[in-house]
Amino acid sequence: MRLRGFPLRLVLWLGPLIYLGYMKLVFFTSRKKFEGVDRLFDTLDRGETALAAAWHQDAIIGPYIFRHRNMITMASLSRDGELLARAFGRFGFTVFRGSTSRRGKGAIRELAEYIISRRASLCILAADGPKGPAYKAKKGIVFLAKHSGALIFPVRSGAKRRKLNKSWDETTIPLPFNKLLYLCGEPVAVSSTAGKNEIEAARVELEDRLNELTDRIERYFGREKAE
Numbered sequence: 504m505r506l507r508g509f510p511l512r513l514v515l516w517l518g519p520l521i522y523l524g525y526m527k528l529v530f531f532t533s534r535k536k537f538e539g540v541d542r543l544f545d546t547l548d549r550g551e552t553a554l555a556a557a558w559h560q561d562a563i564i565g566p567y568i569f570r571h572r573n574m575i576t577m578a579s580l581s582r583d584g585e586l587l588a589r590a591f592g593r594f595g596f597t598v599f600r601g602s603t604s605r606r607g608k609g610a611i612r613e614l615a616e617y618i619i620s621r622r623a624s625l626c627i628l629a630a631d632g633p634k635g636p637a638y639k640a641k642k643g644i645v646f647l648a649k650h651s652g653a654l655i656f657p658v659r660s661g662a663k664r665r666k667l668n669k670s671w672d673e674t675t676i677p678l679p680f681n682k683l684l685y686l687c688g689e690p691v692a693v694s695s696t697a698g699k700n701e702i703e704a705a706r707v708e709l710e711d712r713l714n715e716l717t718d719r720i721e722r723y724f725g726r727e728k729a730e
Contacts, residue, residue, distance in 0.1 A: 615650035640710035661720035
């Protein structure tokens with residue numbers, strides 16, 4: 504069922520508030536471990552712009568630790584993307600509209616120009632895109648790094664007690680009174696002159712580094728499938 508009018512406005516208004524309230528409860532009732540995250544924050548504290556690449560699975564648990572930063576992201580041109588854009592806007596994100604399949608390259612160039620003009624901004628994107636497949640990086644964020652000159656930091660988040668959404672990405676819903684793990688790997692650099700082969704090599708390198716973080720989380724907490 505498609506929401507319209509007042510029900511839609513109510514969802515857009517309440518959604519971000521519910522998310523922030525719930526994640527605040529989870530975050531402050533849980534024990535947290537951070538590994539490598541300082542390298543990303545140090546980059547921002549030096550006034551540099553950075554890119555953060557995560558898997559779509561971390562859409563709920565991941566962004567909360569960046570809530571006090573100048574955050575930028577991209578949402579698709581679909582109707583669902585419109586809902587996400589409005590919700591992200593209330594959460595504090597600057598949202599660009601585009602996707603890897605519709606107007607993607609044009610949106611990436613516009614986004615690159617925007618983040619170049621802003622100091623200490625953090626652009627967060629799902630490396631596996633809006634439709635997957637899971638754990639398979641797309642080239643969009645690599646092109647963004649090429650055009651902006653920003654480093655790509657692979658980031659992943661995990662929780663000991665969580666629910667996994669029944670979807671291709673198995674989105675993690677962390678539970679309160681938990682153990683949380685936030686990881687950041689070594690950044691991937693992309694030259695402004697990178698050609699087709701270099702772009703593909705950087706994509707594979709990013710994918711490998713994200714999956715290395717995924718393996719670390721699974722070793723730490725154990726592997727769980729959506730039921």
